[in-house]
Structure formats: structure tokens, C-alpha cells
């Protein structure tokens with residue numbers, strides 16, 4: 683009997699003994715995950731979106747957004763299968779700010795349900811947080827997500843998890859309070875590269891993409907150091923204010 687089959691039976695047994703409650707509606711979830719099928723179906727898919735930066739686009743759009751058409755960004759591709767809306771925001775908030783680290787598994791499964799992970803990556807690189815924030819929060823959510831993805835996908839499991847390749851050297855005020863222009867200024871020189879990335883095809887991992895300033899800054903840094911291709915893998919994309 684393979685390990686996968688044993689794990690499956692162990693999970694079925696655990697589900698029947700300890701049924702999970704849905705995080706959103708509080709009803710039994712009927713699976714090993716704390717989200718019922720009904721609530722999972724309510725999560726808004728980020729479709730259609732820009733094939734490069736994953737910006738949500740109006741219905742019947744099938745290509746690139748205006749910004750990516752005019753000036754290709756340093757990030758080669760963004761995989762963000764959901765829109766950052768209140769239901770998903772609640773789950774991510776519980777995970778990040780209420781110390782419910784076990785929700786990493788749920789978020790990894792949601793990501794894998796919405797995306798076919800590219801098989802051409804050389805390494806997974808979680809977006810780092812400053813050590814003071816790490817000390818306060820106790821974990822880097824991007825690292826937890828990367829580890830959860832690796833537990834669930836054997837192809838990803840083979841990739842190195844480059845936790846120390848990048849360092850966030852400067853504490854920054856909460857990015858969500860800043861405008862896009864302030865963020866770009868704030869991020870300048872915030873990251874240092876501590877390992878060679880020449881020729882590597884990198885998957886940056888983060889939870890949510892808001893303006894893309896952080897991921898864009900890191901992608902530029904990695905490309906300047908010779909990285910061949912940089913993608914951002916995140917759970918959700920914040921819709922632009924006009925949609």
C-alpha cells in the first residue's frame with residue numbers, strides 16, 4: 683500500500699472522527715478542509731485577467747492590460763487565481779493576523795484548484811518580511827504558503843525553497859496605507875540579494891498582490907542579477923478601484 687493511499691485513508695478516518703467546520707458559514711465542511719463546497723464556490727475567480735500581470739479585465743478581454751502592452755514589466759507572469767474579496771479576505775486575515783497557520787493547507791489547495799503550476803521553475807522564493815515583523819508575527823506567511831504548496835504537489839516538492847536568497851533589510855510602514863507612488867519610493871533599496879540567481883527561473887511566492895510594487899521591485903532586482911524569468915504566484919489579486 684503506497685504512502686498516498688495510507689494518507690488518504692488516514693484523512694478519511696480523521697474527517698469522520700473530527701469533522702471540520704466551515705470558516706465562513708460555520709456549518710460542517712464535509713471535507714478535511716475548513717471550507718464547505720458552497721462557500722468555496724462563492725470565491726471570485728480572477729477571470730478574465732491580464733495574461734502577464736493578472737490585473738482583472740472586463741468580460742470578453744483575452745489578452746494583456748494597457749500597462750503591460752505599453753511597457754512589459756519585470757515580472758514575466760503573475761498567477762493569482764482569485765480576486766481579493768471579503769470572503770477570501772476573511773480567510774487570509776485569520777491565517778495571517780489570528781495566527782491560524784493551519785489555514786496554509788486550505789490556501790495551498792485553493793491555489794492548486796485554480797492554477798496549473800508551471801513545471802519549468804528552478805526554485806521557489808517566498809517574498810521576505812523584515813525580521814521585526816517576523817518576530818512580531820512569528821512566521822512569514824509566504825514561506826508557509828510555499829511549504830504547503832510543496833506538501834501538496836510532488837513536482838513542487840522537488841524545487842529548492844530559497845528562504846535566504848533575499849533579505850528585507852529595511853522595515854517599512856504597512857504598505858496598505860500607502861499610495862502606489864509612495865510604495866515604489868518606499869521599496870527602493872528595501873531588498874538585498876544574498877545568493878546567485880543567474881539563469882534561474884524563479885517562482886516568487888506571496889499571499890496577495892495589491893499594486894504589484896513589492897513583487898515588481900524584487901523581479902527587477904532578480905532580473906538585474908541575471909535571473910532568466912520571474913513569476914509571482916499568489917492567492918489573490920486586488921481588483922483595481924474602478925471595477
Ligand SMILES: [Zn+2]
Nearest residue numbers: 704707718721
Ligand atoms: Zn461554508
Ligand SMILES: [Zn+2]
Nearest residue numbers: 732735747750
Ligand atoms: Zn498587465
